[in-house]
Amino acid sequence: MNAATPTTDNAAAAAAAAAAAAAAAGDGADASGRPAFVFPKARYILDTESTLAQMAAEAECAPFFIDLPSLPEEQLDHLRSVGLLPPLPLIMLDDDDVHEVNDDDDDDDDEGDKGDGGDDINTIRFDQPKNSNTTTNDPSSSNNLFNIRLLRDKHIAYLSNALSNPLSKGYVSLDSSHPWMIYWCLHSLDLLGYFDFGSSVCTSSSRIVGSGSRGSGSSSSSDTAAEAGRMKDEASWVHDVEILQKRTLLQRIVSTLQHCYMEVPVEFESEEVVTDCRLRELLLLDAQKDNTDNAVYTSIGGDSSGGGGGGDDPAQQPIASTKKAKVVAVIGGGFGGGPQQLPHVATTYAAVLALSIVASIGMTEQSKSSDDHPYHEPGRLAMELLTKIRLRLYAFFLSLREEFKNDNNKEVEEGGERKTAFRMHHDGEIDVRASYCILTPCYLLGLLNNVCDVDDDDDGGGGADESNANTTNDYNPLLSPTIPRYIASCQTFEGGFGAEPFNEAHGGYTFCALAALRILNAVPLIDVNALSSWLARRQMSYEGGFCGRTNKLVDGCYSFWQGGAVAVLDSWLHDDKERSGREETTTCSTAYREISFDEVMLQRYILLCAQDVNGGLRDKPSKSKDFYHSCYNLSGLSVAQHALKPWPSPSIDASAIDDGKEEKFSKLFGDTKTNIIGRTDPVINIREERVQFMRDHQE
């Protein structure tokens, strides 16, 4: 894919093209014929720095919101040539079809989905051969000439190129964010269906084959059987090359992340280790490792604890000595910003998400059995790595805890409620991001229950059956009520959350706080009304996208931080009603109410203002694209396109039975046939299938 479509991705070219595409349009009326509202610009009486900036932001978006059918034909042609608008329906060259189109046409109709520019069809010269219309035979798109499209292939080219080929030295500022870059690009590609085999999400490969045959002028008007046979071969050629490239890419991702993983010694009080089966297990592993290193106890297998050895199981020793020592060191681990960088929870979050995506892509049974799935090997490697390090991550995370006695950290004899926060890394900042970045990997890796899941065979005898050995009830410090209490204390008087208590409410921290509370099932700790009202106010009246804070500007990345938070809260509110309403019934038959923000307006902002015509997405039209904004615009687009669901979504088997795998959508903006992307899990922000896979594979 990358080799097939070299990208000419330099900022200047992008800016120029973007300026040219500033003619891009759409009148705000959506494809589903919603009544037209007037979406007012921000109102103000007093000019201030804030209002001037706001006016500038509106002004740079305005050209994208103009009425498309009113554009001169050259500009429409340009939009078609860059792919923002569907190509003209070549099938209609037949006289009959042209008539049909013209019959439908209201010349002065300004609704994007109706005006089809029938006049122009007569004047346009079609040089392309008729048979190339295989790529544009979609009847609905031929009726919707003004439906804006997601530039799927261009985004794929931008993102896969970023992963595959070295980045210019200008990227050194991201040198401590390697796992982030990988996650941003991989998750985006996954949303775009890059790794799918022709399922619900469009695959790029099918269209690359199509465009290949269309593009080659030599294939002209010949449609003999022999020609068709040759084409088919060419298609499978391209297909096979692509599969191999993608598989290699996935493998490289796992390898790169593996090199970002680093282990560090962390210390615990001995009492804590004694009551925590996971820490005990780590201690055993370390002891074995030491012993193996010293070549004393060579008999111990590498996979798990003492293989049925007798009473002198050396693995028992560390625990006994633990009880005497005050502080015990175990080996923790996490992913750093790059090779040989210290573990950091944000990059650990990104790395675990990326590895989960790879594991799920490779190991989920799709149409084929898992063994001959072409991505099975990278998937297996990713899963193997995650399984190997999960307890190390757990220990690392626990070592980052910071206890707060009460406000201002002053001693209060009674009533001072303890709160637990986390640092982002050792000797690093404390804020609510850390809570989310820790809880999410733990959720995916099954580290958030009290029931111990490690082989913790105190008797040393292998007699006990699996289920028994795995259900030791141990204290899990990540379930301490002090953790959600800290998160809740970051909610401000406005309703959103700040980085630390009393910091200003902000979209990024609000998402982290809410998602973390959702994972912990602790949403009732906060003022839900205030939060939902604050979130609603963050959608910009005119632009349709979200801003991060009160009186700040629209930015495509908040499509997810705020839009995703709305999805999390809306679905929680619904699930909560379900729970309190009819506890007896187990079905989730009640129709989910639609998401509470304006999903069409958000899609419109993303597709019109945030897309760079050369691929990649951005903050706003005056900003350049980057991986981060590509990821969170697409994630926000996903949230806006897909109907709400319960969280966690039921396991794969259950959901298949439940609604016959029928995906439900919200109202869509633009070209509904080509714009649909995968459904992201709004709490975790990887595709829901990926989350389901990880949860189904915890045992």
Added chain:
Amino acid sequence: MNPSVVLDIVPIPQDDGPDPVCSIAYSPEFVHAYDRFRAVLKADERSERAFHLTTTCLELNPANYTVWHFRRQCLIALSSANTSGRAPKIDVERIESDLDFADKLGGTNPKNYQLWYHRRALLEIRFGGEAGDALLEVAKKELDYIDRILEDDSKNYHAWSHRQWIMRTLNNPELWTSEVDYAYSKTIEDPRNNSAWNQRWFALHEGRSDVLTLETAREESRYALSGAKIDPFNECPWRYLIGVLMEQWRSAHKSGDAEDIARIIELVRENIDNVKEMYHMWEENPPSEDHPISACVSLLSALVDLLVLFKDEKELLAEAKEIVKDLTVEDPVRRKYWRMKEGEISKLLA
């Protein structure tokens, strides 16, 4: 290249494995510096030359938290102040010069976590070594630094957050009072600077979760309405008003004290009347020709928030319902939210 980057240490290249993804085409000087940094890190060499090496590395990439961490370890190791005590110390001169270093690296609008955390980590040590007026002096100097940053970007999130940390750490009555004034000075520069409104809330609460006194709450509601009068379309004063009143409301109802409850009910009613009065005033004399006050979403939604507090008073609820219906039209991007609200109010009315 810094001349003190010595050459007698065996460089350790970056080990990113075969064919890494998202690799960066580093400049030769970047590779040179970081190969040596990995070497001193591995050897845990907390020396003067290692310290200088971190300077070079951070100039090349100020977001490398590993380098910052190691730099702090060097600072501690190199400080004569570390005699015996348990808490690590760093010489004052070294702290001061490193604060300057972080300042220069960040430029006029520093926005990376590492730079700000470095200040915090250093100042934590610095504050620990001072007391009384000397401590206050150190803190004020840092507050001045933050002020300079806010001059350039009055909404710099890190800067405000850092400011709050200083205030909380010092917890000094004089500073709390002056911070209210500071927040005010930033608010009048731009009444839409929400960070400044937030800082006022923080300063008045002195960083604690204790609720304001009813008297202060009354004053603050007046303050908010004065702010709203300048520009009723500004969301900040309205949400500040709701924040102040809701805090009182919740606290009184939580305590269950009948007198407290009666007093806050009175205060809320007073504010409802004031808001309505403002509304009618603007109805007659529109604040702007372009924008009728009926389109003032911030005012109306604040009014709704106050009205629906009275869950048993049908008249107030009916009033709220009418406003919400209007908002569905006036504020179309939020129409689904307003319909949801309308449903909730209808339920209360039923």
